[in-house]
Amino acid sequence: MSSEQIMVKMIFDRWHSLIKNFDTVLDSLTDEQLEKEISPNKNRGIYLLGHLIVVHDDMLSLLGFGDKLFSQINSDFKAPDKSVAIIPSAQELRVYWKKVNEVLNKNFDSLQPAEWFQKHTAVSAEDFSKEPLRNKLNIIITRTSHLSYHLGQFVLLKA
Amino acid sequence: MSSEQIMVKMIFDRWHSLIKNFDTVLDSLTDEQLEKEISPNKNRGIYLLGHLIVVHDDMLSLLGFGDKLFSQINSDFKAPDKSVAIIPSAQELRVYWKKVNEVLNKNFDSLQPAEWFQKHTAVSAEDFSKEPLRNKLNIIITRTSHLSYHLGQFVLLKA
Numbered sequence: 123m124s125s126e127q128i129m130v131k132m133i134f135d136r137w138h139s140l141i142k143n144f145d146t147v148l149d150s151l152t153d154e155q156l157e158k159e160i161s162p163n164k165n166r167g168i169y170l171l172g173h174l175i176v177v178h179d180d181m182l183s184l185l186g187f188g189d190k191l192f193s194q195i196n197s198d199f200k201a202p203d204k205s206v207a208i209i210p211s212a213q214e215l216r217v218y219w220k221k222v223n224e225v226l227n228k229n230f231d232s233l234q235p236a237e238w239f240q241k242h243t244a245v246s247a248e249d250f251s252k253e254p255l256r257n258k259l260n261i262i263i264t265r266t267s268h269l270s271y272h273l274g275q276f277v278l279l280k281a
Numbered sequence: 282m283s284s285e286q287i288m289v290k291m292i293f294d295r296w297h298s299l300i301k302n303f304d305t306v307l308d309s310l311t312d313e314q315l316e317k318e319i320s321p322n323k324n325r326g327i328y329l330l331g332h333l334i335v336v337h338d339d340m341l342s343l344l345g346f347g348d349k350l351f352s353q354i355n356s357d358f359k360a361p362d363k364s365v366a367i368i369p370s371a372q373e374l375r376v377y378w379k380k381v382n383e384v385l386n387k388n389f390d391s392l393q394p395a396e397w398f399q400k401h402t403a404v405s406a407e408d409f410s411k412e413p414l415r416n417k418l419n420i421i422i423t424r425t426s427h428l429s430y431h432l433g434q435f436v437l438l439k440a
Contacts, residue, residue: 125284125285128398132419136426160320160437162320239284255294263291263292263295267295268429270427272433274431278320278323278434
């Protein structure tokens with residue numbers, strides 16, 4: 123394995139492992155449990171799930187894979203939880219969550235290791251030449267950390 | 282920058298940023314708040330803090346930087362929370378937390394980028410030749426994910 127292959131594999135091993143852990147927790151929760159707050163007066167499970175869908179959906183355009191799949195739910199999860207009514211049902215959000223990660227995965231497989239060190243779409247070529255850390259792999263690194271943060275909260279919904 | 286340099290910097294940017302976020306939350310909490318549970322019947326703040334100290338302390342030997350600094354508190358945080366009395370005070374744990382991260386940091390700076398792709402101490406040379414992902418950088422990657430998971434919980438202690 124080249125060092126680039128090793129780097130990319132280390133990052134994706136974490137990503138896939140956290141998605142798998144999240145799915146296990148999600149599948150173990152009822153829709154009623156998803157409506158509960160992770161801790162008194164904090165975000166509800168359903169809000170966290172929607173927030174993660176929106177953030178993962180954004181990755182499609184950031185990584186140059188295409189348009190958002192679920193732009194209609196963006197506004198539901200931009201405002202703080204409980205400030206606006208959440209329109210999609212828990213059942214719908216479960217479907218969206220599987221879908222966005224499935225589409226991401228398919229696209230991940232289409233890139234060669236070296237391509238992960240190329241710029242993402244939110245940075246100009248000029249800025250990227252000065253800031254080489256703003257590459258595609260860094261999107262995966264930061265979103266893995268983000269997923270882990272919310273997984274730690276999501277797991278609290280379990281009895 | 283070489284791709285190894287870029288990779289190492291991306292990983293450490295995440296690590297340092299999460300340590301900084303954790304410190305900001307910790308500094309904002311009183312000792313009384315640390316005694317609270319992150320959610321009803323879940324772990325207490327003081328337990329999570331001790332657990333993170335133990336895990337970070339383990340990194341010293343895993344990365345070949347030396348012995349544990351605080352082996353005396355290991356057993357307090359191996360058993361589930363509230364199953365044994367926690368001996369160190371919140372004040373002591375705050376000191377240990379700063380110390381272990383300070384010592385880690387000093388040692389991190391002593392390694393060149395290529396050295397992060399060498400084996401950690403818990404894998405044999407033979408196994409490492411077949412499993413090159415078991416390198417030092419992967420210890421940082423997995424512990425960053427671990428820290429993020431618990432930061433998501435720790436932040437719930439804030440009013």
